[in-house]
Amino acid sequence: MELMVLLNALVTRLLFVLHSLIGVWRVTAVKKDPKYWLLALLNLLLCLETGLTLKFKQGRGYKWFSPAIFLYLICIVPSLWLLEIHHGTQYCGNEPGAVQVNVSNQDFNQSRDSSHGSEGTDHHIIQTAKVFVNQLSTICETVWTLALHQTFLLLLVVGRWLLPIGVEITRDQLSQLLLMFVGTAADILEFASETLDIEDVRKNYALINAILAVWTWSMLQFPLDLAVQHIGCKPSAAARRIPSLLLCRYSAELWNIGVSLFIQDGPFFIVRSILMGHFRIFNQMLVFFTAKNILVVTLQLYRLAVITLDFRTSVLQKSRKGEVCCCPCEPYEAHAHAIGRQQNEMKEFVAFPPKEESQAPSEDH
Numbered sequence: 001m002e003l004m005v006l007l008n009a010l011v012t013r014l015l016f017v018l019h020s021l022i023g024v025w026r027v028t029a030v031k032k033d034p035k036y037w038l039l040a041l042l043n044l045l046l047c048l049e050t051g052l053t054l055k056f057k058q059g060r061g062y063k064w065f066s067p068a069i070f071l072y073l074i075c076i077v078p079s080l081w082l083l084e085i086h087h088g089t090q091y092c093g094n095e096p097g098a099v100q101v102n103v104s105n106q107d108f109n110q111s112r113d114s115s116h117g118s119e120g121t122d123h124h125i126i127q128t129a130k131v132f133v134n135q136l137s138t139i140c141e142t143v144w145t146l147a148l149h150q151t152f153l154l155l156l157v158v159g160r161w162l163l164p165i166g167v168e169i170t171r172d173q174l175s176q177l178l179l180m181f182v183g184t185a186a187d188i189l190e191f192a193s194e195t196l197d198i199e200d201v202r203k204n205y206a207l208i209n210a211i212l213a214v215w216t217w218s219m220l221q222f223p224l225d226l227a228v229q230h231i232g233c234k235p236s237a238a239a240r241r242i243p244s245l246l247l248c249r250y251s252a253e254l255w256n257i258g259v260s261l262f263i264q265d266g267p268f269f270i271v272r273s274i275l276m277g278h279f280r281i282f283n284q285m286l287v288f289f290t291a292k293n294i295l296v297v298t299l300q301l302y303r304l305a306v307i308t309l310d311f312r313t314s315v316l317q318k319s320r321k322g323e324v325c326c327c328p329c330e331p332y333e334a335h336a337h338a339i340g341r342q343q344n345e346m347k348e349f350v351a352f353p354p355k356e357e358s359q360a361p362s363e364d365h
Helices: 002-031 034-056 067-087 096-114 120-137 141-162 171-196 205-219 242-249 251-262 265-277 284-320 329-351 355-364
Strands: none
Touching (some): 002 034, 002 141
16 A cells, blocks of 8 residues: 555656656747746655655645645646737647648658668658658647646646545545546636637736736645535534634534635636626626636625624524533544543542442441
């Protein structure tokens, strides 16, 4: 089992590094400037994290936070920014796929014929690799950028699945988290592709930077696991305040509501509203997804109101009955303390029997 944990930890981080290097390669090819290879140095942070995780955590994850996912974001997001900004002045032909296939087949046949000489199999492999790279280079820049976006979000979900989990998160919680990530990734991809493909947006670099900033902000939810984990609280006087009790009891639900309002649907709605209200940009998909964001935000606010009112009602009912309100984690701790006290009392009872029983044999004599 430990070997599988080590293998999953290394393979997942290797996939992160390879994908980020592909992004750096595309930036260097598009900008035609070798200095952009310096972006590859960001992968050293991921290598450092790998070493520290293997040393101190034996490859397993941390509670509430995934450093590997966070560092992967740091490695790949700058490349996607540069590609999207450069993408603003690049346009594809009508049928790039046909040109790509013809050129690749011709180059491959030439490399195969030249490799039949005395240079052997190694030369054939090298020539085939060069043809493959040239074939990839002929793909349109917009297709490359969209493919990197898609594989980036897919790799986030698959990588989170492959990464070894810590002792604080269960398999059931991980499955719930992955299902949330799939829906979140689809919404984020739709936001980036749908808004950045608008021609009027491409002509405004301020809008491109604003959309990319909101897109980057929405990606920060992926390293966090708070959507499926409850925050533990201890039975203390400070923890018995109403806000603390509410956060303790509904921490996962409140985190999901906060993510929707302040990280994803809320910012997406603001950007789309600015596009339609200030810049007078309208299309069918933009209007539809704006309405969808409004509906999601309204439902999340309704959910927050329901949680707050139900909690307030339960607190008032318990206060009228004279009961002490506590977090879901507190009854378990109180029950454990009660069991401990009962066990101690039982031990004392066995060690020191009651006086009536100890005096009973003397009365028979």
